[in-house]
Amino acid sequence: MKIAQPLPLISEDDMFAALEAGALLLTINNRLAREFQGRYDFFQQSKGLAVWEAPRIFPWLTWLQHCYQRLTLTEPDDRNPTLLSPLQEQSLWERVIYDSSYSGALLQVPATARTAQEAWQLWHAWRLPLQDQSLFVTEDTQAFLEWARAFEHHCQVGHWLDHARLPEAVIQMLGARQISLPATVILVGFDEYTPQQQEFFVALVEQGVMLQALASQGKPERVMRVPLVDGVEEITSAARWARRRLEGAPREKIGVIVPQLEFLRAQVVRIFDEIFHPEAVLPGREGIERAYNISLAQPLAHNPLVHTALLILELTKGELSLVEMGALLRSPFLGEAEREFSRRALLDAYLRKTREARVSLGRLGAAAVSEGAEGAAYCCPALGERLQQFKAELAQLPARQSPSGWARSFARWLQLLGWPGERSLNSEEQQAVSAWRKGVQSFASLDGVVPSLKQSAAIGKFRRLLADTLFQPESPPVPVQVMGTLEAAGERFDGVWILGLHDGVWPPAPRPNPLLPVELQRHHRLPHASAERELAYARMVTARLLASAPTVIVSHPCREGDSDLRPSPLIAELPPIPPEALELASIEPYTHQIQLTAMGETLADRQGPPLAKGTQVEGGTALLKAQAACPFRAFAEYRLGAQGLEEPSVGLAALDQGILIHSALHYLWERLEDQQILLTHTAEELQTLVAEAAKQAIAGQMAVRPQTFTERFTAIEQERLELLLLEWLEQDKQRPPFTVLHQEKSQPLNLGGIGLITRADRIDRLENGERVIIDYKTGRPDPHHWFGERPEEPQLPLYCIAHKEPVVAVLFAQVRRGEMKYLGVTKAAGSVPGISDFTHVAEGPENWEGLLDQWSQVLHALAEELMAGYAAVAPRDTKSCDYCALPGLCRIGELGSKITYNKNKNNGDGQP
Template identity: 35%
Template sequence: MACSCVVTGMPFARRRARHSIAARGLWVERPRDVQDQGGRPLARDTAGSRYDLEPLLPYIGQGYVLLTPNLRLARRIKAEWDARQLAAGHRAWQPLPVHPLEGWLQQAWHQRACQEAALRRHLLDTPLALRVWRQAIEEDERQGDYSLLQVEATASQAQQARNQLLRWQVNPADPGIAARFRLDTDCSTFLRWHEAFEIQLQERNLATGLDVIALLQAAERPASRASTRALLIAFDEVPPLLRAALDQCCADVQELPQPAAAAACQARAYADRNSELRAVARWARETCAARPQASIGIVLDDMRGDRQRLEYLLRREFNCLDADYAALPVNFSTGWQLAEVPVMRDALTALSAVNAAVYVQDVLALLRSRFLQLPDRHSTAGLAFVAKLHDHGREQVDAGALRTLAKDLRLGEVLLSCAGMRQLRERSLPSVWAGHFHQLLTLWGWPGEGGLDSLEFQQVEEGYRQLESLATFDAVCGPMVYSEALALLRQCCQDASFQPRTADSRVQVLGPLEAAGLQFDALWLCGMQASQWPAPARPNPFLPLSLQRECAMPHASAEREWHYANGLLQQYRAHCDTLIASYSQSVDGAPELPSALLKDFSWQATSDDEGPPASWLQQWRERDVETLPDAVAPLPDAEELARIGGGSGLIEDQSHCPFRAFARRRLRLQALSEPSLALTAAERGTLVHQALYVIWGELGESAALQALAADAQADLLVRATSAAIDALPAMRRLAVGHACIAQEQRYLLALLEEWLETERQREPFVVVAREQRQAIALGALQLQLQVDRIDRSAIAAHGDSASPVTIIDYKTGSCEATQWLGQRPSLPQLPLYSVASQAPVEALAFAHVKARHTTYKGLGARQVAPGIKDDIARATSRKEPLDSWPELLERWHETVQRLAQEFLAGEAAVDPLNSGSCTYCGLQSLCRIGVTGEGAAPEEEA
């Protein structure tokens, strides 16, 4: 066999091999060396720690194979060996034979399988094995009387149970063992799954990583055994299967003695988890500054829960939040789920949008993504699409509706092209779907036109790797539809952990197992609460508890967890100079005690400075603040005034808050609609307007209403409500659903019937106009108004066309006539209509069309309808005392003109009329009213 060697100073290129499924089963690809853009080598995950090779040198000289419990420690030892050879001036040397134990045993099986056909199997990686487990579980579920909520999690736990049985050499097919399984429902169910899983492996000639080690252990001893010797490094325990396989392959197996604990041990207590993590980050920065060459380790007991918080705090301490984001001298041992990194998250969302309903926020994420080629995202059509998407009113939008809404955009073109691909509607093998997905991503322009940084480039590479891995599922899956194939790809990306290949880092953040055996100058253990160190027993629910305790399996008992945790702690103490352990006195509001394992640590007093770092405070004190008065906007020119237009809403906005009028009318900013499963209040109001428009179009006057028979009125209301419903956008009706629309129509029928009874109580009148458009000029400001209804007294209407009118505005929400009064009326719509009216106005009224509260509310020269007050002095006494109706009309004219002039003068102060002015404004993120300290006055009494 040709020997391998490491050569430095000789640049070379290697082509990545692409293997068939059979090759994937028999061969393991050697990890590639990684370089940055300048050709400098990047460390995978070994930076920041050191390892003392002196105790290993005698074994290396005697030809021992070095075996470690994990890949991280093996890489660390190899890196130290290579550095030692370089320091000695060597340019080429034999690679150090150091491997993780299970990986080395699998390589030994591979070498035997190349020579002995009986040992050959197709090797299943974890995702493939989980797929076979899922098939076995789902088949049993179909035949049984139970239903699982989380099949993926159950399959993972079942695989863990089988792995424990293999490692501890427990055969569930043994009658005595099987009998113990059948005493428990969960265990007996697992036994059925296990039998189905084993049958699948045998029928397809498949095997997991532990299966091939079991094959190796059961095979005859190889001839090379006599010359093979192994040294176990940093093992607390070796499961029986691995020990037996080692004995089968090696004539001599030694364990490296653990050095005596020599670390200076300190313990610290903090009020809560945030305080503890702040202290860790501060310590890391201070230690780096005081000891530039020191190797520093941080052990997190909850890497998934605490990584994000700790990374932010470390970036804050090392000042790596902004421009120096990539300069953080910290390496995290665990990566992110590949499905969660932005470039892959957007790719999966784009694939989902092809033929399935997607959430509105996901569609917006696609538009914002720089990894997709959607160049018109910021165009006028793109902004209009966003508004239509929100007006659609649902949290999710299906593929067909999305194509329709986005028809004017590149997004619509992509979706239309995807809809025309017939192959996406067929059942195909995973390998075929891999090609289709690649084609679709190319159509989307993924991963974008702009350049990718180093991390993104690595993520895209890993994404393509997962796409290629779909082909391996042909061995365990049959043809599937698009949604099943996409779910499989998503699961692969969720199972894949992306670990960036970064340059050497002095600070390592590791999990408890990953830190075992590594050497540091200073090591900090986080989360040393009594409830976590040792961890509580967590026996596998699919294995009999008595069997787990009998075999001393992981997590089976409190005693075993204590032994395991104590072993880890002793390794930490033996491999660092300074060991700091900390715990939180309160976790999620519950008090905590320190771990009993810290009994011989020396306790140190702590103080938590919760304020920002001193460097931030210094920058704040030295800031050069430039203030810009923004309460007055530039005056609008004639061209802008022609664009502004608008109706009564402009005056209402100016009255409620000058900034709101400026933002909505001049900057043209509008808050986006919130999704609603039913019709919104505004849509219900529109239905009432539309129905009453139809009703009075047919009736025309109160005399026709009084003469209307019950059957005729019922028919009229059905026609009116049907017309109102039909006026809703078709897509909105579809989104709300037929049942909801039918319920709304029934409610509307009852409401209108109640309202017509209110109308019958009025004096005779004639409807002069419905939805009448009027133009009004307020100085240079041109407004277009639309009046809901204008009535005249029936007697005056027949005698004089210039007789006074009553102007009516329909309201379905709360309203009061007092909202027309004051220097800044909250509802100035009707006063504005009175100013614009060509005919004399004798009354203004809200038609309050609300169930069980139907009435008129208004003011006038006389009481033309119940609810309209003609005592002006009494009605206006609390806000602005006026004596007569003409005086009130004149005051409204002045108020409307003044508000218009304020708008034209550019008044744009953030000055809400009351707290209600901000309720439905939607512009708080722009005016920053809650941040700047400005606030609204208390709500005025109506």
């Protein structure tokens, strides 16, 4: 039996009068219930009332829950099963699937459980027949049958009731006259009725209830179709139109309907902020009250305050990713966050220096209480004390607990780290805390449905709960409502703009449930089952939206990327109007307004404070390299201390590989001392020595990067280093006799009045007493980078002029598998095999002494710039900016064509 269609209609005023008389209003969703609650309140206020009885307005599923729970509380009966919460149902489905014979083939059991739960709900809502199971022939549908039987069995044993069968339970109560019913029930927002709803409403009628539906506003006065270039222009035009309407009539209610709002939310927020609240881009204006509201709720787990709490829970596992740890340290929702804000930011920067992808709780705790000169900047005593208590608490954790036990642990962990902080929370943050606590209570309610859990499983399950929980902070009523097509059911507006209606999205593509036979879904016209079903539903929704306001604008983009788009066939027959015919607000983004009203003023400030003569500066040779690349960069990094944050790397970055090679070769030559000893070693002796050198080098890095150097990674790196070192030693065997005189020896140097400390990787002494300076490189170095007015690699020339003994060769040692060689310049050919004299690389000097003098002049000129405080934004070339972390400080992007590059006069490419 079905209810009569259409239902008797009732106007809004008559509906409010009926509510005063005790009628019940059932809506299709929560949003619509809140909307009509607000309208009813306004109706009462307009009559001059200050107090009135709360109306009976509920979402229909919520009313069913109230009916069932009220009955089971007021008239306890062991025959009435316990109603499961949505989370308990989801968890029971997961348990059923994990215990089934199909679990081994599933990668995402929680996602499969949600799909099975949806199939179960469709099965009951649409009264699908199960007599003929011959349609359940695929592996997926057969799996669902097995899961459904198991789910039903668990419910019988546990004496539980799920929401899919709740309407049937309430119908039985209606038949037994166990529920007090109103004389009138008014339905709002139901585009269609499922067979299960039909049965329920028929049962109401049989109990003498009168069913009515809210009358629509009728046909719109004006409907316009506007083709626009793309989606961005659509959203922008809709926002400008809505603002223009409000400027003329501030009390109007405006609707903007977006069919794919879940994918476009961020873009919609950005554009609507630009149009309605251009000042929102200014610092400190993030929490302003907006004139628009977006109905699409976000997962609770995405809320910043809740995200911090989840990071604390993840930290109990012993580590976080470097990015997550940084977010936790900089969060304002920890104890003493404001007091230690700067120190915790510096602690984040310090932890990044290892470039490890993950940071352990132990390392965080040790760094937070660091002492000494370096640790003084980032030491966080309050955080360190909290972390000590936190670790002590974790040491007492049981291996397994019930969900309620873990819920208590969650609360204790957050308390120990001071969540949600000491500062006053705004309204949205207070609501987020309340939603978090409700989530914890829901998780605790899983006792009995879910067996005891290990820590990792409990945190994972709770995180999924919050990811599935939608959070929409309550806010005062606003005039502009942005919503999806489903949320707009039953809504009424003074004007509405429906955007994005191209033929690729409207009607939407079918999405049948994969666990139910497709033929069965099509035959019973289940939602999303077929293209025909989607077309019919889209027609119904389109008709409803077109009747939701006196003035309706529908729009569609003409292009998306490189693709041409056509209007949806459901609106194609509407006559198009040009965008110019619309009344749109004229407004420029705030940044444009500032630029348009600003008076341009240029201040060429290329000068920082000069240094006093004899000043000892930090940075050594790297300072000169930075000055040659860009004077401003050198000033910012080494005088102002502005350093970019290190980024995590998987495995070893080039810098880390270079450190390993330097350390291993340093160990080798400390023991070999000269080429003669190298040549006297047998292959076995050399292999043993090389293995120990690699082991010592890795041990040094392992202390800094323990997360990277796992047992397997260490073994691979040991083998790689040994092969690399043996191959390089073969290269050194081919040279004329030499002795390694110094390795990483500190050499003070006064250059143009600046005190520097130089450390050459290695200095060899030849048989005749002359010196060779060597710099190890694991990449492909180029000796041409030593030359020009602003050399790219000034280190070796600087080592050369700093050394007091005669130097006859300056070399890069290219330590690279299959490409081992020396590169550089020599005073005369023959000093090092394969290296020509300096005339093949350097242009200008006629002899070796002239080359050294040229280098000295270039380096002294750079030192004089540093002494004078010269800090112009003048990069050597565009490559100098590629790996610079300070474009926001120098604002090179704003200077544009005003930049003059200091190109080298002699900086060619290629090998000598």
